[in-house]
Amino acid sequence: xxxxxxxxxxxxxxxxxxxxxxxxxxxxYNEYARMTLEEFKACxxxxxxxxxxxxxxxxILWIKxxxxxxxxxxxxxxxxxxxxxxxxxxxxxxxxxxxxxxxLFKEDIKLV
Numbered sequence: 451x452x453x454x455x456x457x458x459x460x461x462x463x464x465x466x467x468x469x470x471x472x473x474x475x476x477x478x479y480n481e482y483a484r485m486t487l488e489e490f491k492a493c494x495x496x497x498x499x500x501x502x503x504x505x506x507x508x509x510i511l512w513i514k515x516x517x518x519x520x521x522x523x524x525x526x527x528x529x530x531x532x533x534x535x536x537x538x539x540x541x542x543x544x545x546x547x548x549x550x551x552x553x554l555f556k557e558d559i560k561l562v
Contacts, residue, residue, distance in 0.1 A: 478506055501539035508532045 482490065482503060493499035508531040533550070536543035 475506060475510060478502065479510070482506075498539060501535050505532060505535035505539060508535060 482493065485493070493503060533543070533547045537547060
């Protein structure tokens with residue numbers, strides 16, 4: 451992203467909390483990590499499984515980088531990425547999070 455600056459403001463997710471289930475994440479991580487390359491490649495072509503992989507990765511990165519903090523960090527908004535993967539996994543989540551995501555794109559994310 452060289453040459454592009456961005457600004458993110460008005461993060462409404464400051465009060466949005468999640469419970470980190472280490473055992474579940476570890477089990478899912480191991481499930482994907484132990485796959486052959488061909489099995490993993492097939493998962494990347496399945497919207498539910500890529501949603502699960504992306505959701506797992508972003509959630510783990512968020513926890514590692516900001517344990518016990520709000521849904522934001524200095525490397526980017528893993529919270530927003532997490533919500534996008536929720537939407538990919540299930541249309542119900544798109545209904546729940548659409549307003550916040552739309553607001554970020556329309557008003558809060560500004561390319562300078």
